[in-house]
Each structure stands twice: as C-alpha cells, then as structure tokens.
Ligand code: AVJ
C-alpha cells in the first residue's frame with residue numbers, strides 16, 4: 528500500500544508467508560496420516576503430498592531463484608511438480624517426495640527465502656520485485672492450492688478431520704431487512720480490471736473501459752431452496768432448458784442433483800467434509816457445474832451474468848465513477864463484510880453481510896461461493912503475459928468459463944474483486960454456485 532517503508536513491506540510479506548504455511552500444514556501434515564497424504568482421493572485431484580511439495584517447488588523457483596538469484600536447491604524435482612508435465616490423476620505413480628521429505632523440503636526453501644528477503648532490495652525498476660509483486664504471487668499461489676486441497680478434503684471419504692478456526696467463526700450478523708431480490712445497474716461505462724494493484728495477476732490487467740448495457744442482477748446467490756424448486760419442476764428432465772453440451776453432460780454423467788447431495792425419503796442430506804447433515808435450505812447452492820447453473824437460470828426466465836456485468840455490479844461506484852478493490856470499498860475484508868479464508872467451513876445464508884454490499888446493494892459478491900459467469904476465459908485488451916505463460920495464457924479460449932468472487936475457502940489475499948478464476952463447465956468439486964441476471968429491456 529502507498530506510504531509503506533521497505534521494511535514494513537518485508538515484514539508484511541514475511542507474516543503473509545507464515546500465515547499461508549500455517550494453513551497449508553493444517554490441511555496436510557497436521558490433519559492426515561502419511562497414507563492419506565499419499566492417497567488419490569479423487570481422479571480430479573492430486574495426492575495432497577503433491578500439492579505440498581509443489582507449493583515449495585514454486586516458491587523455490589520464483590522466490591529463491593528468480594527473485595533472490597540463489598542457486599537451485601532441488602532442480603531435479605522441478606519436473607515432478609510441474610502441473611503441465613503430469614495430469615492430476617497420474618501424479619500418484621511418480622516418485623514423489625514422501626510426506627516427511629516434503630515437509631523438510633518446503634521448510635528448507637522457506638528458511639532460505641526469509642533470509643534472502645532480509646537482504647533483498649525491492650527495486651521499483653525490476654517488475655518482478657516492485658512492490659513485492661512476486662512475493663504476493665507466491666503467497667497467493669499457496670493459498671490457491673490450500674483451497675484446492677480443501678476441495679480434496681471435501682471429496683475424501685472418512686471421518687472428519689477439519690475444525691472451524693477457533694478465532695474466527697462468528698455467525699454472520701443478523702442481515703436485517705432483506706434486500707430487494709434484484710437491482711438495476713444502469714447502462715454506461717466502467718473500469719474493468721486493474722493496472723496498479725501489486726497483487727493483481729496478469730489476467731486481471733490492464734484496466735480498461737467497458738460499456739455495459741443496463742441489466743438487472745440478483746442481490747444474493749441462488750439458494751438450495753430455489754435449486755430444489757428447479758429440480759422438483761423437472762429441471763433435469765426438460766431438454767429445452769439446457770444447452771446442447773449441457774444436455775450431453777446430463778446424459779453422460781447421470782447427475783440429477785448437485786454433488787454431495789443424497790436423497791433421504793422426502794428430504795435431502797448433504798455431506799460436508801466428512802459430516803452428513805440436512806441440506807441447509809437458505810445456503811447458497813454449491814457444487815453445481817456451469818451447465819446446471821445455466822439451465823437453472825433459463826428455467827427461472829433469466830441468465831447468468833457476463834463477467835463484465837458481475838465486475839461492474841461488484842466494483843463500480845456510480846457516485847465517483849471509479850472501480851473499488853472490494854464491493855464495499857478499498858478496505859481489507861473483515862468478518863463483518865465477507866465469509867472468506869476458511870474461518871467457517873461453509874457459505875453463510877443468502878442475504879448475509881449487509882456491510883459487504885456493493886454500491887448497488889448487491890451482497891455476497893466476495894466470499895461464500897465462487898459464481899459462474901457466462902463468459903469464456905480470455906485476455907483483456909492489452910493483455911501481457913507476466914511473469915509466465917502457464918499461469919493464464921495457456922487457458923485462454925473457449926474451453927473454460929470464468930468464475931468470480933471467491934468462496935468461504937478463499938483467502939482474503941486472493942479475493943479482491945478483480946480476481947479471475949476459471950474452470951471447465953463440467954466441474955463440480957470447486958466451491959461454486961451462481962446468481963442470475965437479466966436484460967433491462969426484458970420487461
Ligand atoms: C486459478 C485456481 C485455476 O489451481 O489451476 C495454481 C491457480 N495456478 N497453480 C489452478 C494455480 C498455478 C489455478 N486457478
């Protein structure tokens with residue numbers, strides 16, 4: 528942030544690195560025995576011990592080698608932990624570091640990085656170092672893998688091993704009077720993306736003006752209660768509600784409800800991190816794929832928001848004409864504004880966090896559930912790879928849909944409202960739901 532001394536920036540970086548590592552260890556070595564860390568819990572996910580050493584290897588490559596200019600520590604394992612070399616489903620067959628070896632390796636890297644950070648000059652003329660960019664990137668990388676590892680925990684069978692953080696699971700405040708179901712966002716330009724944020728990754732850049740026609744957007748995410756209405760009304764049986772690809776997915780997958788739901792007589796149960804509970808009706812629906820979200824929206828006479836609509840509803844301040852870092856303003860997230868950072872192990876009821884509403888009065892844009900948008904993942908006008916192609920550019924095209932806003936599992940450092948996530952439209956293991964929108968001309 529503006530006005531910080533280099534020592535303050537370094538102290539902040541060190542604290543963030545340590546916080547990320549505590550979280551990583553809590554999801555791996557402190558939670559599960561070696562057999563479980565080495566196991567393949569789902570073909571969609573890596574063994575947790577792969578994520579663990581990959582986190583350290585990424586830090587070795589970007590902080591030890593690229594930022595600090597130190598010699599490689601374990602160059603021979605780079606390929607084992609290169610996500611493009613080996614698909615997730617086959618990583619179990621590799622000669623991976625054992626859990627104890629991975630623990631020692633990531634600790635060795637970290638010790639060297641913190642030593643080097645002390646002596647390092649964060650030179651403003653070196654793009655990797657300016658304002659600590661590459662450190663911010665590596666901090667976010669660890670937290671992104673922590674969310675991925677939480678998805679692995681959700682897929683895992685067996686007794687629960689995770690508890691809500693003791694310090695930080697306050698029930699969201701009474702939301703008070705419910706907001707109107709939807710709000711109008713008037714036509715006009717807004718600034719999408721960012722150029723000046725040292726946490727922003729290449730795909731969030733550069734800031735550019737987008738003219739968005741008027742649209743209506745829901746003030747809260749779609750709930751389990753609403754999704755059950757779609758199911759009860761034959762949502763999964765009516766071909767005209769689905770895209771051609773969505774209908775093929777429905778046929779080949781055989782799915783007729785969100786992931787982790789099971790019917791129990793006339794009610795539904797859901798499995799959450801090893802516990803089974805009655806489906807909470809007021810919670811945002813989670814673990815639906817893009818095809819299901821898109822079909823629901825059509826059933827409701829609506830559509831998914833475009834990525835630009837989502838970002839305008841989240842960031843644009845019509846009074847000042849500028850884009851905010853978060854829906855509520857530029858202040859960092861806290862427990863009154865958003866459900867982030869795995870403090871709670873679930874989304875909060877729809878309508879929570881009135882203090883986190885955007886300028887338009889839209890709630891829960893950041894935190895709770897990732898939100899599917901209708902937009903394919905591509906580069907903004909003026910996009911430049913930085914610092915490596917495999918972060919974003921290799922995924923641009925028509926294969927991936929953009930998700931926005933972060934989930935209850937997303938760390939605040941990854942939850943600014945310009946952040947872009949993406950996944951295949953068939954994916955349901957991520958903590959994703961959605962909200963609906965419609966054209967303003969429609970009625
Ligand atoms: C931005 C979440 C899609 O997990 O594939 C992790 C983040 N990039 N390691 C992913 C990422 C490199 C990425 N997502």
Ligand code: FE
Nearest residue numbers: 581610668672
């Ligand atoms: Fe990674």
